[in-house]
Amino acid sequence: MFRKKKIDEWAWDYWLLQQYAKFCFHIFYRKIEVINRQNIPKNQPVILAPNHQNALMDAMVLVCNTSYQNIFLARADIFKGKRLIRFLTYLNIMPIYRIRDGIENVKKNDVVFEKTLQVLHNKNNPLILFPEGNHGNRRRLRQLVKGLFRIAFQAQEKYGSQKGVKIVPVGVDYGHYQNFRTTLFVNIGKPIEVSQFMEAYHENPVMAINQMKDRFGESLSKQMIDIQTEEYYDLYMYLRKIFNREMRQKLGISDGSLSGKFRADKVMIDGLNRELETKPESIRELDVLVKEYQSGLKKAGLRDWILGKGKESFPELVVASVLKAAFFPVFLFGFINNYLPYQFIKKKTQRIKDPQFVSSFRYVLGMIVFPVWYLITGCILAFTPLPFWSELLYVLLVPVTGLFAYHYYVRVKKFLGRWRFFLNRNSGEIMDLASIRKNIFNRIQVIMSRQIAANEIPG
Numbered sequence: 001m002f003r004k005k006k007i008d009e010w011a012w013d014y015w016l017l018q019q020y021a022k023f024c025f026h027i028f029y030r031k032i033e034v035i036n037r038q039n040i041p042k043n044q045p046v047i048l049a050p051n052h053q054n055a056l057m058d059a060m061v062l063v064c065n066t067s068y069q070n071i072f073l074a075r076a077d078i079f080k081g082k083r084l085i086r087f088l089t090y091l092n093i094m095p096i097y098r099i100r101d102g103i104e105n106v107k108k109n110d111v112v113f114e115k116t117l118q119v120l121h122n123k124n125n126p127l128i129l130f131p132e133g134n135h136g137n138r139r140r141l142r143q144l145v146k147g148l149f150r151i152a153f154q155a156q157e158k159y160g161s162q163k164g165v166k167i168v169p170v171g172v173d174y175g176h177y178q179n180f181r182t183t184l185f186v187n188i189g190k191p192i193e194v195s196q197f198m199e200a201y202h203e204n205p206v207m208a209i210n211q212m213k214d215r216f217g218e219s220l221s222k223q224m225i226d227i228q229t230e231e232y233y234d235l236y237m238y239l240r241k242i243f244n245r246e247m248r249q250k251l252g253i254s255d256g257s258l259s260g261k262f263r264a265d266k267v268m269i270d271g272l273n274r275e276l277e278t279k280p281e282s283i284r285e286l287d288v289l290v291k292e293y294q295s296g297l298k299k300a301g302l303r304d305w306i307l308g309k310g311k312e313s314f315p316e317l318v319v320a321s322v323l324k325a326a327f328f329p330v331f332l333f334g335f336i337n338n339y340l341p342y343q344f345i346k347k348k349t350q351r352i353k354d355p356q357f358v359s360s361f362r363y364v365l366g367m368i369v370f371p372v373w374y375l376i377t378g379c380i381l382a383f384t385p386l387p388f389w390s391e392l393l394y395v396l397l398v399p400v401t402g403l404f405a406y407h408y409y410v411r412v413k414k415f416l417g418r419w420r421f422f423l424n425r426n427s428g429e430i431m432d433l434a435s436i437r438k439n440i441f442n443r444i445q446v447i448m449s450r451q452i453a454a455n456e457i458p459g
Helices: 012-028 056-064 082-090 109-122 147-156 194-203 205-223 233-251 258-278 280-300 304-309 314-326 328-350 355-382 388-423 428-453
Strands: 031-035 046-050 071-075 093-096 166-174 183-188
Touching (some): 012 355, 046 147, 056 166, 082 093, 093 109, 109 147, 147 194, 147 205, 166 205, 233 258, 233 280, 233 304, 280 428, 304 388, 314 328, 314 388, 328 388, 355 388
Parallel strands (some): 031 183, 046 166, 071 093
Antiparallel strands (some): 166 183
């Protein structure tokens, strides 16, 4: 690694590492959609401020989906050991000290803040700050800390009342926090001009910080899934899962984009919130019904999408069975040749106590372990009498078939569910579940129609 004179100085070796990280990131996530990139100002002092729900992956979202060599502030307690400190510094990460780190260490923040101001004034790369301070495990905007806004005001002092520092809210939403090959949606909001609050800041800094904090919080909330209710959080999340397609149809959203699904979710959540305010008994009854439905699905070993799919065709299932059997050898090849690195990563992540760190460890370990394993495989083959072209083909096929094996395994699990549903389609249990599902959907339709008609939410 090469040491840079300044933390925000462009480095080609960092760029190479970033390209590899991007490549792995787009393998880890099946679908990534980033909208409104134009909202990030160029050649200006910019602070990107995303919601924080998934540990290291939240940082990697911006590393792997922007062209900048972003600068981060992170908790000082992770800076342990000279090698780790050197490595984190190389990754453009600076420590921020809290009171729990010791009063004597908090004074070190003066140096860190000075470097932070230099980064903003140099305008080379954005500064990344997580306004919630730490990560949470629910899709909601939590209480904002004031450090982001203090830094923004200090940096703006150089520009006075003229336009200068901008804070850009970034909403990040994962299809699943831990799972491999899930989806990722990044929604970049419009920048907030810090200069708008400078006059108030000079009169009353505390009041100005609170004003900007409130303004930013409202903006970030619009860019992300923000479910504030504690009592019905699980209900909202499940309705997002089963009713999104119908909600999109109701709103005239014809595409299957992540942004379209996000818009439908936001409207539905707003509608449910209004219903909770005006008719709480309606939400309470819906919650009871959904819990009964979930319990029934679990007992039957089914998922909602199977019932939502409707009738299963026997000929289609037979054809699908033949295709699954035909591709089984490919699955077996990929499974066997990737089993050891997969199991190694699985065992390592099983020891992690905080579930929000699972995907971070899987991603980082995957970047290292799988390439090493493929290199070892290639070296072993080099000592065999096989032709070079066959050895090369084998090594190239191992990662491709490994990815195929994962998707094959997921699809087979779903396929078995389809057979289970088909064989029991006329049972009283399935009929009852279908009836409950229909009741749930009718109730949601009534709620959404009522709220849209009342002009409480956009239709």
